[in-house]
Amino acid sequence: MFNAAAIYLIVIVVIAVVCAQAVFFLISAYKEGQKIGMSRAVLNKVITSSAVFSILPSVGILVTMFGLIEFLGIPFSWLRLNVIGSLMYELTAANAAAAEATGSALGADSNITGSVFVTIALVMSIGIILGGLLCAFGLKRYSLILKGGNKKDKPSAADAENGEATEYQSGAGIPQNADLENTQSPSGTENAAPNVKKKKKLNLPELGNVVSTSIFIALCAAYMGGAIGQAFGGFHIDEYTSVVPFIAMLAAIGSMALITKAAKKREWLQSFSLSISMLVGMLSAIPVSLILGAIFA
């Protein structure tokens, strides 16, 4: 039902519009790059390296689609993971909506009817648009603040270097003269030399990073704790299946630890760390259930 051709069509229309936006920005930025003196060689190198850079993580995202398609079908899972979302958000939103709509979280016993599907899809879709709305209504003003208020727009770095040829102009040579990490704040605003007498300002991007990380840690803690509590809070032998998600979680953690270690030597592995670990955790449930069933059943 959720893999119908009509749903594919709806999804393809949305993805096509998003791709059109990407093409529009690509062309605009390329033209602007040439206008400010960047060489075609460097711009083409950026295109090639960005495409190559994105291949492995994209394959990783494709693999994680398996976490959604059993519940939401192929086309809608594709839409959610191809644009705007991420698996962590999508599963959290879908799980919250399923719990409210069916009285049961997503799982093997989920009964996803048309009404439940639409409820989940709406929660996923509306719950994530704030980022876009902030861009639409706040990015222009925020960019102005980051550029230092109502100053003349910042000249290109090439202008600032009095016409000296740089990597992005000539395609050769690396500018060694600019220690911009020390002369510009991370936000890209112009900083004068450090003034020790100035009162220390609250660094909002730093605080934002801490806030964002703490929220994601809370999300992980909630689900990890859920698996631990389910397994050990009042464990009964006749409910041995409640241990399976905990063991699956341990398998995923073990896999993540191993891949992270291996990725120090083979960097390409990092792109697959989450998808492989998730699959290892999920698939471990099959032998674990069979073994526990043989012991306790």
Next chain:
Amino acid sequence: MKKDIYKNLSEYDKKIHASGRIWVLVCDTLFVCAPIAIAVYLNAKPDYTAFFAAFGVVAVIYWSSAIAEFAIFAPLLGPGATYLAFVTGNISNIKLPCALNAQETAKTPRGSKESEVVSTIAVAVSALTQTVIMGVGVVFLAIFTKPLETFFAIPEVEPVFDCILPALFGALGYSYIIKNPRLAVVPMAFMLILYLAFPGFANKDSVAIMIIFIGVVSLISAVFLFQKGLLDGKNKKIGKEIA
């Protein structure tokens, strides 16, 4: 007369902001219209009570995160790439690293006009590459829909679907905790005490609601640690890959 505070923006920046706004609003509208169109096709009505309850949970967690991400990512990406990244998604795991990699490739100084141009190109190319790869994958999945459904229906495979969330958040949690141990101490301890003392809360159906409480505890402890300077440089690196 109203003062034009944007008069000193370059023509390119004005064009990017004007078109970026339109594109973002069009795409956001389409994202909301897609489930409505599917509802019409399926002739199914949403459960509004469930929708508002679940939306409340999602908004509490993800809207504060969206504000923080907007504040962090916009300075690193520049306007063009930001408009695009917040529509194409997967920012922290693909778009941002890709943009930073492109800036490194082109050796453009951060915050310069060149780095904004390069970031925009990188995010656009990344989004298109992702679409091609996922499109090819979806074609294969569509061809094998029947065998896939048969596989999912095998009774021995059923436990797999109860383990998706623990497997995902276990792997992600490991990554976050290893990189941010001080930020993780309080929420992890709170969660363990809560769930072991009151196992009823650990029911998989209640976890979605518990996220709010753990989120508040985690947020308060994080801001406290930040204000007291107890993070010692950890979690303070802008643009640090966190997952």
